[in-house]
Amino acid sequence: MNGKWFNFYKKQGKVAKQAHIGFPEDTYEREMGKEGFFGPVTHFYHQNKHTGWTDFQGDIRPRAFDSNLFGSCHGTPWDAHVLMKNNNVKIRLLKMDTSMNHLVRNADGDDLLFLHQGTADLYCDFGHMIIKEGDYLMLPKGTMWRLEVSNPCTVLMVEATNGHYQLPDKGLLGPNAIVDAAVYRTPEINDAFKTQYSTDDWTVKVKRLQKISTINYPFNPLDAVGWQGDLMPVALNWRDISPVMSHRFHVPPSAHTTFLGNRFVICTFVPRLFETDPEALKVPFYHNNDDYDEVLFYHAGNFFSRDNIHPGMMTLHPTGFTHGPHPKAMNNAFKQKNAMTEEVAVMIDTRDPLEVCDAAEQVEWPDYVNSWKETK
Structure with a gap:
């Protein structure tokens, strides 16, 4: 059964005319x-x-908490410091100063990366994209990816455990307010992506139920020549908000x-x-x-x-x-x-x-x- 809130209004004593404006004196x-x-x-x-x-x-x-006090870097996102968690979200702090030599895939939920420091090249199923300081990067559940680090990176990672990321309803503000869809960036099958096609051995580290499985390939599985659809990684820089x-x-x-x-x-x-x-x-x-x-x-x-x-x-x-x-x-x-x-x-x-x-x-x-x- 769906309920509804009590919806009558009352007031007592000295109050402001409206919220956050013109408080009663010394309150x-x-x-x-x-x-x-x-x-x-x-x-x-x-x-x-x-x-x-x-x-x-x-x-x-x-x-x-002061994440600047973490000294060690990580070779894989699955080694990142888990700071806080519940059944729906896991908050990690990832520090990287070298490029990943393997691919990762999260089978537990979508990942959202916020790049606090650094610059890196993202390679994933969908192509290549440069990410930089101030970027959010939303990676759908099941995406294979790795980072090539240009400058040491500090990344806030927020996992939507057993869930997905969506956008808020902007209502009366309309579709172009706050974040216009035109500013989202997506990976491209460009020359940088094509250059990394190879028949070398590659490993994918898959996280499921917070345990790691490894899958080895005699080729780089990031070998797509094209894709189409409305599910993909997206990047957004805070400066475009x-x-x-x-x-x-x-x-x-x-x-x-x-x-x-x-x-x-x-x-x-x-x-x-x-x-x-x-x-x-x-x-x-x-x-x-x-x-x-x-x-x-x-x-x-x-x-x-x-x-x-x-x-x-x-x-x-x-x-x-x-x-x-x-x-x-x-x-x-x-x-x-x-x-x-x-x-x-x-x-x-x-x-x-x-x-x-x-x-x-x-x-x-x-x-x-x-x-x-x-x-x-």
Whole structure:
């Protein structure tokens, strides 16, 4: 049986005329909602910041990790550090400084690669493509591929375990908004691809149920001379994303959704103009994590809502507590020094709890939870 949300509206006490604009004097707004930012919602106006804890104990504490501390590189994506996982998603950090001498195939789900650093040539069933810093690369389940590294690469890998990647519905914005399909790049059967045809021995490492099988061939199985269809790898650089903006309203992260997985979403925060209305909130609003675990990977720029965060770091805000801007960021809640944000970040919101793996704990910043405390 399909249900529907309660849909009547009530209000009590002093409230803003509308969300994120013109708060009652000396108050802080907190959003409580269902299904991330997609369901019914209530806004509270508090006398104190609900991130102003004096002590925080337990598994749902906010956590931060620094992937820059990983030293070793990997010869295959299947050796990459698994940072967090659940039944629908696995988040890995891959570091490569040499080219792959074999092919890989993921039989567990689609893979999404975000190239944090480096440049590489992708060779796959569908052809050849150059990928570079700032690129997303979506590889459909079953694709055979390898990377030839031009410059050392650091790659955030997000597996849609037993699932697939799709695009969000852009609704009233129309098909050309946020990401125009014209900017997606696809592999080509070009001269570089044809050059690698060979009768040399090749190995394919296939991952299924998180175990590796190997298949050996007396030829390079990337030997297609053509293909046609609507299933293929696609690349997208964050610089080709045109973010949704409002001069009067701080739009929620859901408006920045780039990819949909099974029970998780991936959003991309790219530079945009700050809100110009003097009463409009100009930093992320305080909100509860009541349905989704939230992971942020910081790629580049100045992260205006966070302190002591630099590119290559990752934060986890589990379900169950209120979070939002760090204390110093709230000093600029209604007035910013610059006209635009500068940050580039990848957000992974998961409907099911994430397990933090040993590799992530090795590079954890344990004092992150205390960075929210107010300084006297």
